[in-house]
Structures are given as structure tokens and as C-alpha cells.
Amino acid sequence: MRKNYIAIILMSIFTLILVAPFNTNAEEKSVATINEGNLTYAPINTIVSQMGGQVKRDEANMNTTITINDKTIKIDDNFGFAEVNGQYVPYETKDIQGFKIPIFKKPVIKDGIAYVPVEFLKSSVGLKLDVKDGQVAFNTVGGGNSTTTVATVSVPSSSSSQSSSKSSSSSSTGVVEVNRPVSNPSTPSSGSSNNSGGTTKPSNPAPQQQTIYTGSEVKQKLYSLGFINKGSGLVLNKYGVANDTSSDYIHYNVLSGNYDMNLTILASTPEVDQKIRTILSWILPTKGNQLYSILDNASLKSQTITLDGRKISIDVEQTFIGVDFGPIVK
């Protein structure tokens, strides 16, 4: 009887030894790619989280920080370069007269998911990817059930579909999101729609606060004031055209890094003044009028101030007033 037990135990151990090498939980997966220009783009968040990397989404600042293969990569939705271990790296280069030239090219945001060139993921991030038939294949760790935890700070966004899609994509990769609901009586909150979709797990909801808009969200709202696209930014033009700089009233650009956005006032009328007041009230929930009073001063000088937690750099030139707004620091 005892010999039988020993035999069974030995066989079990032997079986485990045989099977163990094949039971790594590694699984080949693939996700759809998209093509833009002559480049193939892949969804970096989905791939990295399924490969066992960490993905942290900062919705307020519209950027994603990814950690994999001892590399930390910061992807900003509105910025033309990735930050890899503190160094700015272009997603794409082009060849001019035998020199490699970095191109300013933002990641492609499709359905709320950031896509970056596959070549960038291979060469700069060091991922092993295989592109074929509109798919990018890769080996997952843990069968795709990564232990990635993502802390997402959600703020109301005018592009609600984008935020909503981000949540659903994250949840499909085992991501846990922590939303910070922010009150917005006049605008439906995309953060709420995320929660209603059942894809997020709100925890420790913050108390009701003033609406805080990011540079990109302000940009979306500016269309309602008559702004039109001009380059990567927007312009409010006397005649509603983008190619008549001499008739421009206001330029608006979304920035990254130390500043969220730039507002450059080139000319004004009472009607434009009212629009400036509105814009400032979006950027500074409680101090918009105060900043308007500062700007509406004939003896205004270049200065840096802090209002509503934003660092504001005012640059007074002969032909324009430039105002850079930093992110809100709490």
C-alpha cells in the first residue's frame, strides 16, 4: 500500500516536471493595426498591458506613462515626441540628404486609444512584434491577464466618446481605473458615462468641485465661439478664415510639459473681449474675471502669476499678448 502511494507521488512529480515547461501561460495574441501615411500604427496601451507592462493613464493631462523592459515611456496625446527614460524620441524620422530628421508627429488617437508606429515600439521600446495582414502579433505574459493597475483621473470632456472608449479598452486588458468625478452641471460628464457603462470601478469619489478643463478640452469648446483650425492650433479670425493672419484676433494652442495651453491675443473688439472672458472662465474656474482685469490694463507688463492653481505666464509684446497656462497644481 505504501509502495503504491510512493509510486503515485513519484508519477505526479514526474508528470509535473514534464508539463511545467509548456505551462508558462504565454500566449500569442494579436490586435488590429491602422495605417496612416506609409506607417503602421499599433495600440500601445493594449499591447504593453497584455505583455505584462504597466500602464498609467493621466486623463487630466492627456498622457499615458508605460513601463516595460526597464523603460519608462511617456506618451502625450497632443505631443509630437515620446519621452523614453527622460529623453525625447521621435515616433518617426525621415531622410533628408542622408540625414535622419525627427518629425513632429502626434500619436494617432482612434476611439480613445493611442496608436504609435510599430517601428517605434520595436526600436525605441524594444518590443518583439510581428506585423502581418493588418494585425500585430505578440507574446503575452500570464495569458493576457496582466496585473497592470491604472489610476485614471477623469475630468469632464467634450469629447466624451474618446474618454468612454479609453475606459472600455482599459477594462478589456484587466485595467482597474479610479475615477475622480468632477461636477459639471452644464455639461454631461464623460466620467459618469464611464461609470454607467460598468467598465470602471469608482472608489473614494472626491467631493464636488469646479469644472477643470484641460488644454484639449478647452480647444474643443473653442469651436463653439467661432474658432477654426490653423496648423495644430486654432484661430479666431475677423473673417473666419485661417490664412489671413492680419485679421486674426486670437490664437490658441494646446501645449505640453510645463504649460497646458497658450492664448495669444492679437486684436480685440467688445465682442472678442466677451469671448476672452468666456475662455478665461473655462481655464480658470474661479479666477477668470481676475485674469481678464489684469490683461485689460493699458500698462500691463510681462509677468508670471498663479491663479486657481495654474501658473500663468503673461508675455506682453508690441503686437500681441501671449498667455501660457500651466496645469492646475493642487
Next chain:
Amino acid sequence: MVQRRKAVIAISGVIVIVILALVVIVKLNSNVNKNANKDTILTLGSMKYEVKNIVSKENLKIEESVAKQEYEVNNLEEQDGKLIIQTTSEIDNSDEAYKTAVFLKQSIGNLNKEKINSDGIKQIEVIIKGNKNSWLYVGDNSIKEININ
């Protein structure tokens, strides 16, 4: 009579010489002025430009140097050990122009180490043509606001 005629000829000759001397002096002076004007128009590669202003950026943090706005590299020129990068951008202030230029210099330098060594390039200079202003970065802690001719 003859003596008087000789005197008239001599005086006429002196007058002619004086006038010629004056003409030569005026001519020389105008050439000096022309050369003085030429000194303000500088050449870099195929570009002729004048420096309007030199803006020091010593207090700007170098780690913030990155192109925050879109730009396009239009042309590269190699001349006398310099790589001249010509770009266009909607940048409208010298801080952003400086940051973009520093970034381009560093990035292109890092991406092309072998070619830069093989071509004997010792210096990278960046020209940014903006909507309102243009800038030239020659690698120091300043940026030159320029007029491109």
C-alpha cells in the same frame, strides 16, 4: 597776351584737377558706405539675413528644450563644417524658437552621429522661419531674431 593765356589754361587745369579730385573723393566715400551696408547683410548657406536682435536664453532651463509646436525641416545644407537646418514653424516667440532649435540640434546630432563624423561637421545651426519672425540658433545660449533677405 601769351602769358595771360597761359595763366588762364593753368587756372582751368587746376580747376579741372580739383573737380576730378572731388569726384574721386565722393566716389570713394560712397563705396565706403556701400561696404558698410554689406557688413550688416550676412550669409549662411544659401540664405542672406540681417540680425534684428540677439535674445539671451541663459536663464531658460535646458532640460525643457523640446519642440512643442509642429515644425517642418525644409532643407539641409553643409558648408565649411557647418550643418545648416532650415525649418518652418508657426512658433511666435523666442523661447519656443530657442527650445525647438536646441532640441533639433541635439536630436539630429544624436540620430546622425556617424554621418556627422564622416562629413566632418563641427557645428549645427538651426534656422526657424516663423509666421511673423525668423530665428537663427548657432549653438550658444542665445537666439538671434533675423530678417531673411
